[in-house]
Amino acid sequence: MTEATNKFYNQEITTDIEYLFSKASSLNDKINSLKSNDDSLWNIIAKKLKVDWTYNSNSIEGSTLTLGETFFFISEGLTVEGKPFKDFLDAKNHVEAIDYLYELVSNKRDINEYVLKEINALLLSGVTYTVAQNSQGEKVKKRLTSGEYKKQSNHVLQTDGTIHWYVDPMNVKDQMEDLITWINDKKNKLHPLYIAAVAHYNLVRIHAFDDGNGRGARILMNLILLKNGFFPVVVRNDKKRMYLDALSKADNGDLIPFIRFISTELIETYEKVINDLTSEK
Structure with missing residues (x-):
């Protein structure tokens, strides 16, 4: 790992981050006791979590399905008139990727390049192109190959107008x-939340x-969290602006806001689950 990329992995943990790690661990123990x-x-x-996770993750990427439509499709396999077929395809693929994730955890599989390529292949199954912008700012269809590293450069137009x-x-x-070497080297040395958040950021940064x-x-x-006995975190679509802002700060070498954001989202996910487990039937 070069000095230039090392800054995207190693950060001084602040006191408030340590507190969030401790709180998440405590809530995780409580859930394991209650479940x-x-x-x-x-x-x-668990079924509700799968729907929430699929709905929010796809919504962040532009899916038009509502939470109710996502639940209906996952539960009944029926589409809703007037919604793009790709949104349903993305939902189906995401659920299959989650199932594969649980299989990896159950079989105690290591995280490697093959696993990450397989996850991408599942997410893009049946998808032959993506919509991109050309140098003139026009929307064009760009052919894609699932499960393989990109062969063309990719970029995003940011909210401040910069590319x-x-x-x-x-x-x-x-x-x-x-990235994979770092994940496997640090698994018994750093808090799982730190590893999970930093790995998440770097996979986005690389955009492989x-x-x-x-x-x-x-x-x-969430694969990293589950492999360490933690609950998966759902990044909610209504937090998209905060999420992207934290990612942007990480691009400048400050990963603490992103680690803080992910830790807070995990705690909120825990609190919702605990409420479901302890509410009156």
Whole structure:
């Protein structure tokens, strides 16, 4: 790992971040204690989480499905008239990627390049192109290849009007190898929330694939949490502006706001689950 990329991994943890880590760990212990009391209720909560996770993650990327439509489609397999077919395809793919994630955790599989490519392949199954902007700012259809590292540069137009370029294709493999090595090297040395948040950011920073990078980064984050006995975090669409702002600060070398944001979102997810587990039936 070069000195230039090292700054995107190693940060001095502030006191408030340590407190959030401690609170998340405490709430995680409480959930593990409560969920064994009622298996049937826990199964309902797990299904609700899958719907929430799919709805919010896809909405951040532009899906038009409502939470209710997402639930209806996942539960019944039926589409809703007037909504783009791709939104339903994205929902189906996301659920299958979550199922694959739980399979990885159950089988105690290590995180490697193959796993991340497979997650991307699942997220983009049946998707042959993505909509992009050309140099004139016009929307064009860009062919994509799922499960393979990008061969063309990608970028995003930021809210301040500037263009942010992701890692050049020729450097992707090296930087992905650095990311995976770092994740596996730090798994018993740093708090899982720190590893999960930093890994999430770096997969977004690299933007290794033609599409599905944001959804894939959130799945990688939760894969790390689940492998360490934690609950998955749902980044909510109504927090999108805060989420993107924290990512932008991380691009400038300050990952603390992003780690703080992810930790807070996990705590909120925990509190919602605990409320479901303890509310009167």
